[in-house]
Amino acid sequence: MSAALPHGVTGVHALASGHHDGPWDAVIVDPTVKDRLLATAVLVLRHGRCLAGSAVAPHGLIVLAGPPGTGKSTLAQGLAQAAARALAPHGATTLVEVDPHAFPSEMLGESRRAVSRLFREDLPELAARRPHTLVLIDEVEALAVRRQAASFDTNPVDVHRATDAVLSGLDALRAQRPGTLLVVTTNFAEAVGDAFLSRADLVVRTTLPDESVIPLIVADSLRELAAQWPELRDLAEDTAVHQQVGRMLVGMDGRKIRKTVHGALALRLETAREPALLRAEGLVAAAREAAAKLSEKVPRS
Ligand SMILES: Nc1ncnc2c1ncn2[C@@H]1O[C@H](COP(=O)(O)OP(=O)(O)OP(=O)(O)O)[C@@H](O)[C@H]1O
Ligand SMILES: [Mg+2]
Known part of the structure; x- marks a missing residue:
């Protein structure tokens, strides 16, 4: 990819690509979890545009929440490739990786403007390149917290501020590019507050593997x-x-x-x-x- 990626964007990949095989199969979970993830992604990416504006329009948001080491990031990466494979007959998919740590300092001033630019300008532009676009924000809670505070002590209020910023950004992105799918992961169950719950098309809560897994x-x-x-x-x-x-x-x-x-x-x-x-x-x-x-x-x- 070109060196000049927009601020906060750490990767732009054309999928499906052999390099991205692996993660989807690496996470062992109840198969219905993967089925739901894949079906939700495909519906948004394939039909989000034509459903836009209707009462049944998907919001274009999938949330993966759960404790560390339970496969959230791996599942999110794998989902991008699995969805791209499923949609390949209808065209390629762009995976855009956003690093939420690139927007520190409490969403004030410059930082807030940078997030706004990302959702209102950079992501819509990237989403115009291929028929399908999936945006991944891993560890979304980092978006709104001071760099040194981004830890387990993170205040749930800060986490909510992060998710609020994402939700308003998502609204702006949908207005320009319906059918774009945003996938976010978080360690914070609290982050999955009412606003996320009511708007997410799917919330998957990952758990520690049980004795059978x-x-x-x-x-x-x-x-x-x-x-x-x-x-x-x-x-x-x-x-x-x-x-x-x-x-x-x-x-x-x-x-x-x-x-x-x-x-x-x-x-x-x-x-x-x-x-x-x-x-x-x-x-x-x-x-x-x-x-x-x-x-x-x-x-x-
Ligand atoms: N259910 C699972 N089955 C198989 N491997 C798993 C499972 N859960 C986690 N792993 C493995 O553990 C490693 C860490 O997974 P991953 O980074 O996706 O977790 P995470 O939930 O994003 O963690 P964190 O919250 O710390 O970022 C990966 O190698 C992944 O394959
Ligand atoms: Mg992770």
Whole structure:
């Protein structure tokens, strides 16, 4: 892409593209969640324009909310590619990535104007380039908070200010380019206030994986390793081990589960040097260590 991206825009991609395969399949969730996401995206992107102005017009907003490491960013990225593939017969899709951290300082003055320019000028211009446009704002709560305050201590009031800014921007964008889809993610359940709830076409709340899903994430992480070291294929197929390890990892998010599996290689110098030597015992030892760390952090009541 050209170096001169508009302020706050960190990426503009033409989809569908082989480079973007992967994320959609990497997140293991109830298939109905993915079905709803994909159907909502396709409806907005394909028919949003002709429905504009009617009582049933979609708003063009999907919200993914949930705790860290539960697959929000990965799902959002994957959705862009999955929707682009579904819509490919009708033309290409532009994925625009917006970095909300580019607009700090409480939405005052310059910052507020920059957000307004983004939604009223830059995004409509980008959306004119291809038949379908999906805009992704990952960690939307960062939009309205002071840089140093963007953390877990973020005040819900600030979060609401961010979502309000997005909603008014979205209205402006829709007026010019109906059929543009905005996908936002947030760690803050509070961010999904009434305004978002009533306008979002779909709110997906991601959760920690449960006991049935964890072994599947363990298996998928092992398959990733086996793609590099085929000797690990047996371990990647060993569902009994996945279940055993999975029981030890209950309470962890998807990111920690994947890290635990990959981290098993670093438990001993031998497997770090030669990952093909990883065995079930090494995996179980890594899970035991990760589970012990987790229980240190979560005091039992
Ligand atoms: N349900 C899941 N199934 C498989 N992998 C998962 C799942 N949830 C998370 N992961 C993996 O965990 C990693 C982190 O996921 P991701 O960055 O999408 O989470 P997030 O919810 O956006 O986290 P954060 O709030 O910290 O940004 C990715 O490698 C992703 O594939
Ligand atoms: Mg994320």
